[in-house]
Amino acid sequence: MARNTLLERVWAEHTIDGTGGELVYVDMHLLHELTSPQAFEGLREAGRKVRRPDLTVATADHDVPTRSRQVPLSDSIGRRQLGLQIRNSREFGVELHPMNSLGQGIVHVIGPQMGLTLPGMLIVCGDSHTATHGAFGAVAFGIGTSQVEHVLATQTLRIAKPKSMRVLVEGTPSAEATAKDIALAVIRAIGTDGGTGHLIEFQGDVIDRMSMEGRMTLCNMAIEAGARSGMIAPDETTFAYLEGRERAPRGEDWERAKEAWAAYRSAPDAEFDREVVVDVDGLRAMVTWGINPGQAVPVDGRVPDPETMADPVSREAGRRALDYMGLRAGQSLADIPIRTVFIGSCTNGRMDDLRAAAKVVEGHKVAAEVTALVVPGSERIKRQAEAEGLDRVFTEAGFEWRNPGCSMCIAVNGDRVPAGTHSASTSNRNFEGRQGPGARTHLVSPETAAATALLGRLAGSAEIS
Amino acid sequence: MLKVEVIHGRGVPLDASDVDTDQIIPAVWMKRVERTGFQDGLFQKWRRDPEFVLNRPERAGATVLVSGPNFGCGSSREHAPWALRDFGFKAVIAPSFADIFRNNLPNVGLVPVTLDAAATRKVMDAVTADATAEVTVDLLRATVTCEAAGVVAEPFFLDEGARYRLTRGLDLIDLAAEAEEAIGRHEASRPFWMPRTNGQVEDVFEDSGVEVA
Ligand code: SF4
Numbered sequence: 001m002a003r004n005t006l007l008e009r010v011w012a013e014h015t016i017d018g019t020g021g022e023l024v025y026v027d028m029h030l031l032h033e034l035t036s037p038q039a040f041e042g043l044r045e046a047g048r049k050v051r052r053p054d055l056t057v058a059t060a061d062h063d064v065p066t067r068s069r070q071v072p073l074s075d076s077i078g079r080r081q082l083g084l085q086i087r088n089s090r091e092f093g094v095e096l097h098p099m100n101s102l103g104q105g106i107v108h109v110i111g112p113q114m115g116l117t118l119p120g121m122l123i124v125c126g127d128s129h130t131a132t133h134g135a136f137g138a139v140a141f142g143i144g145t146s147q148v149e150h151v152l153a154t155q156t157l158r159i160a161k162p163k164s165m166r167v168l169v170e171g172t173p174s175a176e177a178t179a180k181d182i183a184l185a186v187i188r189a190i191g192t193d194g195g196t197g198h199l200i201e202f203q204g205d206v207i208d209r210m211s212m213e214g215r216m217t218l219c220n221m222a223i224e225a226g227a228r229s230g231m232i233a234p235d236e237t238t239f240a241y242l243e244g245r246e247r248a249p250r251g252e253d254w255e256r257a258k259e260a261w262a263a264y265r266s267a268p269d270a271e272f273d274r275e276v277v278v279d280v281d282g283l284r285a286m287v288t289w290g291i292n293p294g295q296a297v298p299v300d301g302r303v304p305d306p307e308t309m310a311d312p313v314s315r316e317a318g319r320r321a322l323d324y325m326g327l328r329a330g331q332s333l334a335d336i337p338i339r340t341v342f343i344g345s346c347t348n349g350r351m352d353d354l355r356a357a358a359k360v361v362e363g364h365k366v367a368a369e370v371t372a373l374v375v376p377g378s379e380r381i382k383r384q385a386e387a388e389g390l391d392r393v394f395t396e397a398g399f400e401w402r403n404p405g406c407s408m409c410i411a412v413n414g415d416r417v418p419a420g421t422h423s424a425s426t427s428n429r430n431f432e433g434r435q436g437p438g439a440r441t442h443l444v445s446p447e448t449a450a451a452t453a454l455l456g457r458l459a460g461s462a463e464i465s
Numbered sequence: 466m467l468k469v470e471v472i473h474g475r476g477v478p479l480d481a482s483d484v485d486t487d488q489i490i491p492a493v494w495m496k497r498v499e500r501t502g503f504q505d506g507l508f509q510k511w512r513r514d515p516e517f518v519l520n521r522p523e524r525a526g527a528t529v530l531v532s533g534p535n536f537g538c539g540s541s542r543e544h545a546p547w548a549l550r551d552f553g554f555k556a557v558i559a560p561s562f563a564d565i566f567r568n569n570l571p572n573v574g575l576v577p578v579t580l581d582a583a584a585t586r587k588v589m590d591a592v593t594a595d596a597t598a599e600v601t602v603d604l605l606r607a608t609v610t611c612e613a614a615g616v617v618a619e620p621f622f623l624d625e626g627a628r629y630r631l632t633r634g635l636d637l638i639d640l641a642a643e644a645e646e647a648i649g650r651h652e653a654s655r656p657f658w659m660p661r662t663n664g665q666v667e668d669v670f671e672d673s674g675v676e677v678a
Pocket of ligand 1: 346
């Protein structure tokens with residue numbers, strides 16, 4: 001039984017003594033257009049209201065086109081869904097950042113950006129990558145649409161507490177390894193179901209030194225290790241990121257809040273249900289070769305041979321992966337022709353990600369056969385990047401500079417990877433067809449994506465001088 | 466919601482690990498705003514193959530899906546449970562489920578049956594060999610029986626809250642209403658620094674052509 005962990009503390013503070021089972025209170029409910037329409041419909045049918053519109057916020061991210069500011073007429077379904085979101089938000093009094101508003105962006109990008117994500121909160125969203133918000137020391141996890149309806153109606157959720165798992169990240173990664181590479185290394189080490197039933201708390205020197213944006217990338221990917229979510233105890237890095245954000249406390253409140261937040265950490269003698277150490281010493285830039293995020297190797301590596309895998313489940317998964325990806329065991333990853341490069345998503349579409357990619361790209365050209373796009377995580381990030389001249393660095397190199405949204409991470413807005421071709425993507429899932437039917441995805445960091453765009457093949461940023 | 470106590474039906478094998486929600490139902494289906502009618506999206510890509518198990522005539526009407534570890538990994542989309550439900554499934558048996566998916570299934574009245582890997586394998590082999598093989602999932606006793614597999618009253622895991630609700634057919638929101646007083650007390654004691662939202666639909670700087678119904 002877990003004791004004195006950060007998770008137990010936050011969970012206990014949100015547990016309501018109700019009628020049997022655990023009822024927890026939700027401090028912030030994030031909504032997007034894909035997983036909420038049926039929930040609002042349910043409220044309407046039952047004649048219910050949103051209990052706490054003041055703890056609810058919505059944005060348009062999955063459906064929005066990124067090329068044109070106008071919704072293409074061809075996407076009548078997306079148009080209907082976005083229209084319905086505006087109608088629902090007005091009817092139920094919910095804050096919404098619709099397409100073409102300054103506050104719009106990917107739901108997991110705008111929460112932290114506005115300062116709506118703070119330590120010690122319990123945050124939910126009908127979206128698995130809600131884990132991102134755990135980077136601030138919040139308990140944040142994805143829920144289904146029935147639960148979205150439940151939270152809208154009651155601001156609570158009846159759900160069993162996940163178990164606590166500590167992932168201690170140790171060692172000194174190489175200079176080219178980013179938070180994304182660490183995330184891929186962790187998933188590879190513990191497996192895509194390694195965190196099942198648990199909420200992971202990441203600890204260790206590597207985490208202490210990691211930027212806030214890197215921590216968001218890492219927690220974002222915790223879900224790909226099967227965990228309910230990930231979290232990291234708040235520290236000075238967290239506070240520095242939050243200070244002055246629009247909805248974060250100010251003045252005297254800020255000082256008092258910081259004091260309160262400092263208590264959100266696992267005790268030195270905390271007991272976790274499970275503990276794992278992941279050694280990232282000397283870690284290189286990583287890339288996935290298969291169809292789950294655990295199938296990753298160093299960027300200059302080779303496609304593994306499933307037949308040599310001891311575990312029959314991995315062997316079978318490896319065979320399926322080679323078949324779908326059109327790869328041979330032993331093939332060098334550098335031999336795979338990359339046709340699409342996508343930099344963006346709630347995993348790697350923040351300011352630091354764009355800056356890091358731009359640094360690699362500056363003064364170079366995208367390879368002739370590559371279509372490369374940069375999709376900022378939010379409108380504000382887009383404008384900030386433009387103020388720093390990053391858009392020009394990208395466009396001069398031959399990248400397309402797009403409008404914010406989920407875009408090619410999930411490929412429901414018209415942005416897709418052509419069938420049968422390979423992409424290098426900074427998103428989080430390399431599942432079959434995730435980036436479009438037949439798309440063959442390789443997950444990478446922004447730096448690796450940038451270098452790959454320039455060379456037309458998978459390459460670490462160290463290869464670009 | 467209907468009470469679910471005992472499920473009895475033919476099994477369908479889907480012998481793969483890490484069956485993710487993008488395979489269960491592709492993301493494009495999430496653009497629908499209706500609450501039912503997701504059956505055609507279920508395993509849409511795999512169903513293009515006429516030999517895919519769900520396309521086999523002898524499998525029609527089966528209600529228990531049997532699959533490998535980490536079933537339902539990936540997105541939190543409830544469209545995946547909806548698609549399974551609309552297709553006619555009542556339970557999924559697997560050695561392990563992804564967490565969010567496992568929580569979502571009971572909310573649409575379906576049962577995630579976490580069964581020990583060896584027993585799952587036996588059931589898988591039996592329903593693979595014989596399309597008429599029947600499987601019984603007993604929620605009251607939390608056991609699985611598949612005589613063709615030699616599996617009799619094998620205990621399975623289902624979290625207590627889910628079992629409580631499924632076997633009573635409870636609407637969760639009504640249940641929370643009973644806790645109204647406690648919710649109110651909690652709200653009165655929330656810390657001062659908790660952020661608020663403003664209830665406004667933000668103005669756009671450029672018309673997006675979205676028609677508001
Ligand atoms: S960017 Fe991708 S993972 Fe993130 S919310 Fe959008 S679709 Fe989901």
